[in-house]
Amino acid sequence: MPKGESEATAASTSEKAPCANVTPKLELRHVSQRYTGARGETLALDGMDLCVAPGESVAILGPSGCGKSTSLLAACGLQRPTGGSVFVDGEPVESPRLETALILQDFGLMPWKTVEQNAALGLQVRRLPKKERMKRAHDALRRVGLGDFFRSYPAELSGGMRQRLAMARALACDIDLLLMDEPLSALDALLREEMQNMLKRCWIDQGYAQVLVTHSIEEAVFLGQRVVVMSARPGRIVYELANGEMVDPSWRDDPLYFERCRLLRDVLRSKEGVLDA
Ligand SMILES: Nc1ncnc2c1ncn2[C@@H]1O[C@H](COP(=O)(O)OP(=O)(O)OP(=O)(O)O)[C@@H](O)[C@H]1O
Numbered sequence: 001m002p003k004g005e006s007e008a009t010a011a012s013t014s015e016k017a018p019c020a021n022v023t024p025k026l027e028l029r030h031v032s033q034r035y036t037g038a039r040g041e042t043l044a045l046d047g048m049d050l051c052v053a054p055g056e057s058v059a060i061l062g063p064s065g066c067g068k069s070t071s072l073l074a075a076c077g078l079q080r081p082t083g084g085s086v087f088v089d090g091e092p093v094e095s096p097r098l099e100t101a102l103i104l105q106d107f108g109l110m111p112w113k114t115v116e117q118n119a120a121l122g123l124q125v126r127r128l129p130k131k132e133r134m135k136r137a138h139d140a141l142r143r144v145g146l147g148d149f150f151r152s153y154p155a156e157l158s159g160g161m162r163q164r165l166a167m168a169r170a171l172a173c174d175i176d177l178l179l180m181d182e183p184l185s186a187l188d189a190l191l192r193e194e195m196q197n198m199l200k201r202c203w204i205d206q207g208y209a210q211v212l213v214t215h216s217i218e219e220a221v222f223l224g225q226r227v228v229v230m231s232a233r234p235g236r237i238v239y240e241l242a243n244g245e246m247v248d249p250s251w252r253d254d255p256l257y258f259e260r261c262r263l264l265r266d267v268l269r270s271k272e273g274v275l276d277a
Helices: 068-075 115-119 130-143 159-171 189-206 217-223 255-270
Strands: 026-037 040-052 057-061 083-088 100-103 177-181 209-213 226-230 237-242
Touching: 026 068, 040 057, 040 068, 040 209, 040 237, 057 217, 068 177, 068 209, 100 159, 115 130, 115 159, 130 159, 159 189, 189 209, 189 217, 209 217, 217 255, 226 255, 237 255
Parallel strands: 057 209, 057 226, 100 177, 177 209
Antiparallel strands: 026 040, 026 083, 226 237
């Protein structure tokens, strides 16, 4: 299904472009990524277009290896794409910015640092006095329910607590854009639901824009105001679903939630090359 690098992104089903009347918080414009590795060249992304409005929550689904993580690396400025451009607030992204946080599956915690030191990590580059850094880290840790664990080490925490610590580190930095790459995939089903609730609460309370990469259709429909589906490699967006009702407090039990999950499952099955998601 993937075509030439220069071809435009496929159609979407969303009702109205979410960034129509605002400067997007994040925009990936025709982003392509070629990797050169031991197995030769890989075209990971091909004409990836994604617009995220300020305060919007977007979930990305797609088969393994379609370039989801690559998209996030480009979005946070850790990797310059080989084609196309990335913008935040209309400005080109050329390096990581302080107000963007990236949470990975392994949470990126430093095992030799305490919980409070890990939570304050993102603040170090801001040259804030230590007292201020600790105050912000402690506030963020309390917000995610880790108020009693300041002096513990990551190894002493459960999987869910480590996830909350990664979240606290992002919240301590007053972020306006949160990027998450399969942050819950290592957790068991019930804990995963609990953490999904926490992610939604934090997003609603703090008002940042977020992009969540996940393999779980249910998670995408629970957390994404918009769910986008990528093609198999080289990846680009081939389908979009408006899902604004996800802010409803009883969304998980709403018949529409199940209907949307079913619809996305059919979409993923029907799209050539996206069966694995
Ligand atoms: N640094 C790299 N060097 C060479 N190839 C790479 C590199 N990083 C990623 N790739 C390749 O690019 C493609 C896209 O990888 P990426 O990790 O973005 O996919 P993904 O959709 O996040 O996959 P998954 O769902 O399995 O995590 C894959 O074929 C991968 O092997």
